[in-house]
Amino acid sequence: MRWKDYFIPTSKNPPKDAETVSHKLMHRAGLIEKISSGIYTFLPLGLRVLRNVENIVREEMNKAKGIEVLMPSIQPASLWKESGRWEKMGKDMLRFKDRHGKEMVFGPTHEEVITYIVRQHIKSWKQLPLLFYQIQTKFRDEIRPRFGVIRAKEFLMKDAYSFDMDEKGLDISYQRMRETYFKIFSRCGINVTIQKADSGVMGGKFSEEFVAEGECKELEVGHIFKLGTTYSQNMKAYFVDKDGKEKPIYMGCYGIGIGRTVAAIIEGNYDENGIVWPVSVAPFKVIIVPVNMDDENIREKSESLYSELIEKKIDVLIDDREESPGVKFADADLIGIPLRITVGKKLKEGKVEIKIRKENRSVEVPLENSVRWILDFLNK
Amino acid sequence: MRWKDYFIPTSKNPPKDAETVSHKLMHRAGLIEKISSGIYTFLPLGLRVLRNVENIVREEMNKAKGIEVLMPSIQPASLWKESGRWEKMGKDMLRFKDRHGKEMVFGPTHEEVITYIVRQHIKSWKQLPLLFYQIQTKFRDEIRPRFGVIRAKEFLMKDAYSFDMDEKGLDISYQRMRETYFKIFSRCGINVTIQKADSGVMGGKFSEEFVAEGECKELEVGHIFKLGTTYSQNMKAYFVDKDGKEKPIYMGCYGIGIGRTVAAIIEGNYDENGIVWPVSVAPFKVIIVPVNMDDENIREKSESLYSELIEKKIDVLIDDREESPGVKFADADLIGIPLRITVGKKLKEGKVEIKIRKENRSVEVPLENSVRWILDFLNK
Numbered sequence: 001m002r003w004k005d006y007f008i009p010t011s012k013n014p015p016k017d018a019e020t021v022s023h024k025l026m027h028r029a030g031l032i033e034k035i036s037s038g039i040y041t042f043l044p045l046g047l048r049v050l051r052n053v054e055n056i057v058r059e060e061m062n063k064a065k066g067i068e069v070l071m072p073s074i075q076p077a078s079l080w081k082e083s084g085r086w087e088k089m090g091k092d093m094l095r096f097k098d099r100h101g102k103e104m105v106f107g108p109t110h111e112e113v114i115t116y117i118v119r120q121h122i123k124s125w126k127q128l129p130l131l132f133y134q135i136q137t138k139f140r141d142e143i144r145p146r147f148g149v150i151r152a153k154e155f156l157m158k159d160a161y162s163f164d165m166d167e168k169g170l171d172i173s174y175q176r177m178r179e180t181y182f183k184i185f186s187r188c189g190i191n192v193t194i195q196k197a198d199s200g201v202m203g204g205k206f207s208e209e210f211v212a213e214g215e216c217k218e219l220e221v222g223h224i225f226k227l228g229t230t231y232s233q234n235m236k237a238y239f240v241d242k243d244g245k246e247k248p249i250y251m252g253c254y255g256i257g258i259g260r261t262v263a264a265i266i267e268g269n270y271d272e273n274g275i276v277w278p279v280s281v282a283p284f285k286v287i288i289v290p291v292n293m294d295d296e297n298i299r300e301k302s303e304s305l306y307s308e309l310i311e312k313k314i315d316v317l318i319d320d321r322e323e324s325p326g327v328k329f330a331d332a333d334l335i336g337i338p339l340r341i342t343v344g345k346k347l348k349e350g351k352v353e354i355k356i357r358k359e360n361r362s363v364e365v366p367l368e369n370s371v372r373w374i375l376d377f378l379n380k
Numbered sequence: 381m382r383w384k385d386y387f388i389p390t391s392k393n394p395p396k397d398a399e400t401v402s403h404k405l406m407h408r409a410g411l412i413e414k415i416s417s418g419i420y421t422f423l424p425l426g427l428r429v430l431r432n433v434e435n436i437v438r439e440e441m442n443k444a445k446g447i448e449v450l451m452p453s454i455q456p457a458s459l460w461k462e463s464g465r466w467e468k469m470g471k472d473m474l475r476f477k478d479r480h481g482k483e484m485v486f487g488p489t490h491e492e493v494i495t496y497i498v499r500q501h502i503k504s505w506k507q508l509p510l511l512f513y514q515i516q517t518k519f520r521d522e523i524r525p526r527f528g529v530i531r532a533k534e535f536l537m538k539d540a541y542s543f544d545m546d547e548k549g550l551d552i553s554y555q556r557m558r559e560t561y562f563k564i565f566s567r568c569g570i571n572v573t574i575q576k577a578d579s580g581v582m583g584g585k586f587s588e589e590f591v592a593e594g595e596c597k598e599l600e601v602g603h604i605f606k607l608g609t610t611y612s613q614n615m616k617a618y619f620v621d622k623d624g625k626e627k628p629i630y631m632g633c634y635g636i637g638i639g640r641t642v643a644a645i646i647e648g649n650y651d652e653n654g655i656v657w658p659v660s661v662a663p664f665k666v667i668i669v670p671v672n673m674d675d676e677n678i679r680e681k682s683e684s685l686y687s688e689l690i691e692k693k694i695d696v697l698i699d700d701r702e703e704s705p706g707v708k709f710a711d712a713d714l715i716g717i718p719l720r721i722t723v724g725k726k727l728k729e730g731k732v733e734i735k736i737r738k739e740n741r742s743v744e745v746p747l748e749n750s751v752r753w754i755l756d757f758l759n760k
Contacts (some may be wrong), residue, residue, distance in 0.1 A: 009501045033497050039455075041452060041493065042450040044448060047449055068424060068427055069387075070421065070427050072419045073519070074416070075415065076415065076419075091479045094476065106486070139453070153454065153478075
C-alpha cells in the first residue's frame with residue numbers, strides 16, 4: 001500500500017476523554033474515529049488489525065470444530081420472553097418496536113437465536129455435539145462508555161455456543177474452548193490470566209474470565225460459561241437420547257471481544273514512541289521509508305523493493321509522502337510496523353537500514369539481501 | 381469439510397411465504413434460517429457464499445483504489461439533522477433514544493458518518509480524490525419484507541463514497557465504479573443491465589441501478605449515485621483548492637447488496653434439481669460422494685482423494701453420512717456444488733465418476749488422474 005493513496009490520519013494529541021494507553025494510541029495512530037459516545041469507526045489501519053485478529057480467532061475456532069454462522073443483530077422479543085431474559089435484562093439492552101408495533105431488540109448476545117435454530121434441526125443424540133460460532137456486531141447501551149473500544153456501546157464480538165448430550169460432554173466442550181482461548185490470545189501476543197467470574201445475566205453455574213495483563217484492569221477479553229440446560233429447558237431444545245428418552249441439550253457459551261482484543265494487544269505492546277505490533281496482527285509487516293522522494297536512485301530502489309515484497313505476498317506500506325525523514329520515522333514508530341526499511345544515505349554503499357521496532361535497534365543489510373532478510377525475520 | 385461435522389439442514393419443502401426461486405432454494409439448501417419477518421441467519425453454507433461474494437467485491441474495490449473502513453451501525457441523530465435528512469427519512473429508518481435520552485438511528489446508509497470523518501481530516505486538494513468503502517450490516521424497517529434476503533430488513537451491504545475536487549473528478553470516480561460493478565457482477569456469474577433510476581432520499585442529480593437478469597424483477601443488486609455537493613455543503617465538508625479558495629467536496633455513493641447478490645446468483649443459476657453455483661462463489665468447489673461408507677476400499681479411496689484436494693487448497697466437502705446414494709446425489713444437486721466425485725462401482729476399474737453440475741453430464745476419470753482433472757477444470 002502507498003501511504004499517499006491510503007488514509008492514516010496520525011496525530012500528536014490524544015483525545016481529551018482518553019484515559020488508557022490503548023485509547024490514546026488508537027486515536028493517535030489513526031486506527032479509530034469516535035462518532036458518538038462509545039461508538040467508533042474503524043479506520044483503515046485499525047480495520048486491518050481487527051481483521052487479523054478475526055482471522056486468528058476463526059482459524060483456531062475452526063480447528064476446534066467450530067461451525068461459523070452469521071446471526072442477525074435485530075431479534076424478536078418473543079425469543080427473549082421464551083428464555084425468560086426479557087425481564088432480567090437491564091437498560092443496556094436496546095429494545096424497540098418496529099413499524100408494525102412488534103417488540104424487537106438489538107441483540108447484546110445470541111443464546112436465544114442459536115437455541116431457536118438448534119431446536120428446529122437437532123432431534124437426535126447422533127447430531128451432537130455441535131459448536132457454532134459467529135463474528136458479529138453487538139450493541140450494549142453502556143451507562144458510561146469509556147476507554148475507547150474497551151468499553152464501547154457497539155462492538156465486534158466472536159460468540160460461540162456448544163451443544164452436548166450431557167454434563168460430561170459440556171465439560172469436554174468447555175475445556176476445549178478454554179484451551180483454544182489460550183492459543184488465540186498467545187497468537188495475538190497477549191498474556192492472559194484466567195479467573196472465576198460471576199455469570200450475570202447469562203445464567204448457568206460456572207464461568208471464567210480471561211483478563212489481559214496490562215495497566216488497564218478493565219480488558220476482560222474473553223468470557224466462557226457453562227450454561228447447562230437453562231436455555232434448552234426454557235426454549236424446549238430437546239433431543240432423543242440413545243435410550244429413546246427426550247432430554248434437554250447441555251449448552252455452553254464462549255465470547256471474545258474482537259475490538260477489546262485489539263486494545264489489549266496495544267496495552268501490552270507499546271513504548272514511548274507508539275504501538276509495537278506483534279507480527280501476527282500488525283496491519284503491515286514492513287514499512288519502506290525513502291528519505292527523499294526527489295532522489296531518483298532512492299525512489300527507484302525503494303519502488304523495486306516495494307514491488308518485490310508485494311510479489312512475495314508481504315503486507316508492505318511505502319511512505320511515499322513528501323515529508324521529512326523525521327516525520328516519517330515518528331509516524332512509522334507511532335503506527336508500530338514491525339520492520340522499517342530506510343532507503344537513504346547508506347544506499348551509496350549498496351545498503352539499506354532495517355529497524356526492528358520491537359527491539360528498537362537497526363541493522364545494515366546489503367540491498368540485494370534485504371528481501372531474504374525480511375522473509376527470514378517474519379517467518380521466525 | 382466433512383458433512384457429518386458440519387451443519388447443512390437441507391429440506392424438501394420450501395417455506396410457505398417463499399415466492400421466488402432463490403428464496404425457496406436458499407431455504408431448501410440450508411443457506412438461511414428465518415428468525416423474524418425480513419430477518420435471517422446465514423447458516424454455514426450460505427455464509428460461505430456470502431464471504432465469497434464479499435471477497436470478489438473487496439478485490440475489485442481495492443483494484444479501483446477503494447480504502448476499506450468499518451463504520452458503526454448506530455449513529456447519532458445530530459449528523460442526520462446536519463445533513464437535512466432527519467426530516468426526509470421515512471419510517472424505514474429505525475430511530476430510538478439511548479438510555480440518556482439522546483436520539484440515535486440504526487443507519488440505513490452512511491453518507492453522514494463518512495462526511496463527518498472526511499471533514500475532520502481532509503483540508504486540501506492535495507488529499508483528493510478519495511474513495512472509501514465498507515462491507516457492513518444495515519437495517520431498514522421495510523413495510524413488507526419479502527423474497528427472503530432480497531427485500532430483507534437487516535442486510536449486508538457494500539457501500540462506497542467518493543470525494544473529488546470538482547464535477548469532472550466526480551464523473552471519473554463514478555465511471556470507474558460503474559466499470560468496477562460490471563466486473564464484480566460478471567465474476568459472480570450474474571448478467572446485469574443498467575438503468576437510470578430515481579435518486580430518492582439519497583439526493584443528488586443522477587443515479588443508475590444495476591438490475592440482475594432473472595425471473596424476479598425486484599433484485600436491484602447495485603445502485604450508484606452522483607451526489608454532488610449536497611452533503612458537503614450541508615455538513616460543511618470543504619477543502620482548499622489550488623487557488624486558495626474554500627470549496628465543497630463533490631461526492632458520489634455506490635451500493636451493492638451482498639445478500640441480494642447471493643440471491644441474484646441463484647435466480648440466474650439453477651435448474652429443477654437445485655442451485656448451480658458458478659465456481660467463483662460456490663461454497664465448496666468439489667463434493668466427494670462415497671456411495672457406501674461401509675465398503676473399506678470406497679471409504680479409503682474417498683478419504684485419500686479428500687486429503688489430496690485439501691492439500692491442493694481446494695474447498696472440498698465429503699458426504700460421509702450413512703445415507704443412500706440417492707439421498708446424497710439429490711443433496712449434492714440441491715446445494716449446487718460444481719463438481720461431484722462419485723466413488724463407487726467404477727472403482728473396480730480404477731475409475732471415479734465426475735459429474736459437472738452445470739452441464740448435467742458425467743465423465744469417468746482414472747482415480748490417479750482425478751486430482752489433475754479437477755484442478756484443470758476449476759482453473760479454466
